[in-house]
Every structure is written in structure tokens, then in C-alpha cells.
Amino acid sequence: MDAREEALRQAHDHAVRWLASLSHRPVPARASVEAIVSALGAGLPAGPSPPAEVVDLLATACEPGLTAFPAGRFYGFVVGGTEPAALAADWLVSAWDQNCVMRAAAPAYAAAEEIAGAWLLDLLGLPAPSAVGFTTGATMANFTCLAAARDEVLRRAGRDVGRDGLTGGPAVHVVAGAQRHMAIDLALRYLGLGRPDLVATDDQGRIEPEALREALAAGGRGPAIVVLQAGDIHSGAFDPFPEAVRAAREADAWVHVDGAFGLWAAASPAHAHLTAGCADADSWATDAHKTLNVPYDCGLAVVRDTAALRAAMGLHGAYLIHDAQGDPVDKVPELSRRGRAFPVWAALRSLGRSGVADLVERLCRHATAFATGIAGIDGASVLNDVVFTQVCAAFGDDARTDRVIDRLLADGTTWISGSRWRGRRVLRISVSNWSTTDEDVARSLEAMRRAAAGV
Numbered sequence: 153m154d155a156r157e158e159a160l161r162q163a164h165d166h167a168v169r170w171l172a173s174l175s176h177r178p179v180p181a182r183a184s185v186e187a188i189v190s191a192l193g194a195g196l197p198a199g200p201s202p203p204a205e206v207v208d209l210l211a212t213a214c215e216p217g218l219t220a221f222p223a224g225r226f227y228g229f230v231v232g233g234t235e236p237a238a239l240a241a242d243w244l245v246s247a248w249d250q251n252c253v254m255r256a257a258a259p260a261y262a263a264a265e266e267i268a269g270a271w272l273l274d275l276l277g278l279p280a281p282s283a284v285g286f287t288t289g290a291t292m293a294n295f296t297c298l299a300a301a302r303d304e305v306l307r308r309a310g311r312d313v314g315r316d317g318l319t320g321g322p323a324v325h326v327v328a329g330a331q332r333h334m335a336i337d338l339a340l341r342y343l344g345l346g347r348p349d350l351v352a353t354d355d356q357g358r359i360e361p362e363a364l365r366e367a368l369a370a371g372g373r374g375p376a377i378v379v380l381q382a383g384d385i386h387s388g389a390f391d392p393f394p395e396a397v398r399a400a401r402e403a404d405a406w407v408h409v410d411g412a413f414g415l416w417a418a419a420s421p422a423h424a425h426l427t428a429g430c431a432d433a434d435s436w437a438t439d440a441h442k443t444l445n446v447p448y449d450c451g452l453a454v455v456r457d458t459a460a461l462r463a464a465m466g467l468h469g470a471y472l473i474h475d476a477q478g479d480p481v482d483k484v485p486e487l488s489r490r491g492r493a494f495p496v497w498a499a500l501r502s503l504g505r506s507g508v509a510d511l512v513e514r515l516c517r518h519a520t521a522f523a524t525g526i527a528g529i530d531g532a533s534v535l536n537d538v539v540f541t542q543v544c545a546a547f548g549d550d551a552r553t554d555r556v557i558d559r560l561l562a563d564g565t566t567w568i569s570g571s572r573w574r575g576r577r578v579l580r581i582s583v584s585n586w587s588t589t590d591e592d593v594a595r596s597l598e599a600m601r602r603a604a605a606g607v
């Protein structure tokens with residue numbers, strides 16, 4: 153065995169042990185940053201060490217400092233786990249070490265991206281042939297889509313942003329629901345568009361179409377972008393797309409949808425109705441590292457107007473070998489060398505159409521079990537109307553809810569995040585892991601009952 157193979161075997165053995173521990177280990181990390189620094193050793197070694205020993209030290213020293221994010225009992229954020237085919241494909245991505253920027257240099261990557269992109273459009277019910285760009289996450293997917301939107305609405309107003317920039321050009325009126333995800337504000341800030349004009353939402357965070365119409369009318373007839381949401385991180389609610397898209401169209405606005413996890417409802421016959429009308433938008437951002445359960449980092453930017461996306465994101469360098477069909481790099485802001493589409497292809501190839509639908513339905517079923525279980529706990533109440541994959545609950549007043557959250561985190565059986573929603577302290581559950589079992593849900597509910605008892 154050469155040194156490389158020995159190091160890979162070492163990594164494989166540790167990885168398998170880590171994955172096997174997920175069903176029973178406590179979710180929070182047991183060791184502090186300082187303890188891990190001391191176990192790894194802070195001093196720079198004077199000389200070389202065998203690679204397998206380095207991998208062994210890394211795995212052994214870090215193990216107590218690892219949080220069981222991919223465990224079936226982690227519900228703190230929408231994270232997903234790692235679907236087996238996607239995880240293994242991701243190992244190959246590291247070994248292959250392709251520079252996935254151009255078709256000419258990385259034909260295998262371009263092929264996987266092309267197939268995965270077409271499958272995603274099909275599963276998510278989005279119009280073909282939209283462009284599908286593979287980003288680091290939904291934040292950058294929102295950024296990518298909104299960059300195409302910004303440049304296109306300004307182009308229609310006679311401004312070439314690529315040539316003349318934003319300074320001195322017409323203002324872009326960006327309108328979003330009051331409950332939009334903060335990633336939207338971040339993307340707009342990166343794009344020099346400032347804060348969005350916020351429109352009233354109902355008690356579940358859904359945009360009010362009439363308020364949207366009024367906000368657009370108040371903004372005049374200039375370039376406009378409307379940002380809608382498929383899946384609120386607290387309530388799981390979806391904007392009323394048919395009415396909201398109609399209001400946006402009346403104002404000639406570009407319609408963008410942030411559907412980081414919610415867009416996946418379209419892949420399940422039982423939940424597709426939640427996204428009705430969503431496909432009439434101009435662009436959509438979603439994540440593969442959430443609901444699809446591929447390893448970090450992987451978001452998806454989908455844009456109907458492929459030329460607008462290419463104009464905003466295309467790279468034009470003399471030493472690059474450009475392909476007339478467009479290169480992977482022309483659809484995303486960063487020069488990705490990471491081969492993100494390979495694990496996505498593997499997850500989709502492994503699950504198939506029915507497997508993706510089953511995955512979404514299983515997540516919703518577990519979320520419903522949480523909602524039902526919590527409603528039966530003394531003093532607890534579920535605050536969301538519709539249960540998709542998110543559950544928001546309070547355990548009485550803010551102080552009591554806080555104590556329950558603290559006790560739950562100290563218990564370690566499960567990880568659920570505290571948040572504030574509609575003026576109240578809440579406990580938020582995000583079900584996004586393919587490997588969560590009925591047993592995981594039952595144990596987590598039992599931990600909640602323990603935490604709520606006697607506080």
C-alpha cells in the first residue's frame with residue numbers, strides 16, 4: 153500500500169465509525185475548542201509525518217468536538233444529512249480533483265451537471281430549458297438569480313450594468329415579504345441594491361398580494377424585482393404564488409422565489425399543491441444540501457432567461473477555452489472547482505423520482521408527528537397552521553419556553569433551536585434529514601416531555 157492509499161483507508165475507517173455512532177451519540181459536541189486545539193497540538197511540526205498518521209490524529213482528536221449534524225435527531229437548522237450515494241460520490245470528487253470550470257477541460261463534470269440540471273427542473277416542476285447553476289448554497293443562489301434580475305430589469309430600462317455600473321442609473325425597486333429569509337437582504341446588499349421594500353405578511357408569514365400590488369404601484373413604473381418565498385423557516389408557509397405573481401406581472405417586475413427547502417414540495421405529489429403557480433416566476437433559488445441531503449456546499453440557482461444569467465455571470469478570459477453552449481462557470485459567481493453536480497447526480501440517480509417524493513413525504517410525516525406529540529405536552533402549543541417540514545412551538549410564556557430549550561440542549565438527545573417568531577420565544581424544529589427514523593422522533597419527543605416536566 154502506498155502512503156496515499158493508507159491515508160485513504162484510515163479516513164474510510166474513521167468515517168464509517170463516525171457514521172455508525174450517529175444513531176446513539178449525543179447530538180452536541182462534548183469538547184471545547186480549546187480542548188481540540190490542545191489534542192491536535194498547536195505547534196507547527198518541524199518536519200514531515202506519514203499521511204495516515206496525520207489522518208488518524210485528525211479524526212481521533214476531533215471526534216469529541218464534532219456535533220452530530222447528520223444524526224436523525226438534529227433539528228436545529230435545515231441542514232440535511234448525507235445521502236449514501238451522494239456522500240460516496242463526494243469522496244470521488246476529492247480524489248478526481250477536477251477543475252470544473254469549462255466543458256472543454258472537464259467533460260465528465262459538464263455531462264453530470266447537464267443531466268442533474270435537467271432532472272432538477274423536471275422534479276421541481278420548473279420550465280425547461282432554464283439555466284441551472286450550482287452554487288455554495290441558497291444564499292449565493294439567491295445572489296446569482298438576483299444579479300440576473302437586476303441586470304435584466306435595468307437593461308430593459310436602457311442601462312447596461314456590465315458596461316456602465318449602477319452609479320447614476322435608474323433605481324431598482326425591490327419588494328419582498330416582511331418574513332423573507334435574511335439571506336435575501338444579504339444578497340441585495342452584495343448587489344448594491346440596499347434593503348428591500350417590505351410588504352405585509354399574514355400571521356404565518358405569507359405575503360399579502362393586495363399589499364404587494366400597492367407597494368409596486370407606489371414605486372412607480374421603474375425597474376422592479378419581487379422576491380417571493382416557498383417555505384418560511386418558522387412556519388413552513390408558502391406565499392400565494394398565483395395572486396402574487398399576477399400582481400408582479402402587472403408591474404412588469406422580475407419575480408424571484410427563495411425556495412431553499414420549500415421548492416422540494418413540488419417533487420411530492422402529496423405536497424406539490426403548496427408550490428402551485430411558483431413555476432410562473434423568472435428565477436428560483438434552492439438548496440441541494442438541505443432537502444436533497446447532499447454534502448455541503450451545494451445550492452441551486454435556476455433562471456428562466458438563460459441569456460440574462462450568462463450576461464450577469466459569464467466569465468470572459470483570453471486564456472479560457474469557451475464553449476458555444478456555455479460553460480458551467482457562466483452560470484455562477486464563483487469559479488467552482490468543486491464538482492458540486494456529481495453528488496447531486498448521485499443522489500438523484502440513487503433515489504429516482506419516487507425516492508425523492510418519498511423523502512419529502514417522510515420529512516413531512518416526521519414534522520407532523522412532532523406537531524401532534526408537542527400538542528399533547530402540558531402547557532405546550534404548536535403555532536404554525538400548516539405543517540410542512542417545520543414546527544414552531546411555545547411551552548407557555550417566554551421564560552418557560554427558554555427553560556425548556558435550555559434543558560433540552562443540556563440533555564443532548566436532540567438539538568432543537570430557540571428563536572423568536574411573531575413576538576414570542578419559540579422552539580423551532582426543522583426536519584430535513586433523510587436518515588431520521590420514527591424511533592428518532594419518539595426519543596426526541598420523550599426528551600421534550602422530560603424537559604417540560606417540572607419547569
Ligand SMILES: *Cc1c(COP(=O)(O)O)cnc(C)c1O
Pocket residue numbers: 230288289290291292333335336383384385410411412413439451
Ligand atoms: C437556508 C435558507 C437560506 C440560506 O441558504 P444557505 O444554503 O444557508 O446559504 C435562504 N432562504 C431560506 C428560506 C432558507 O431556509
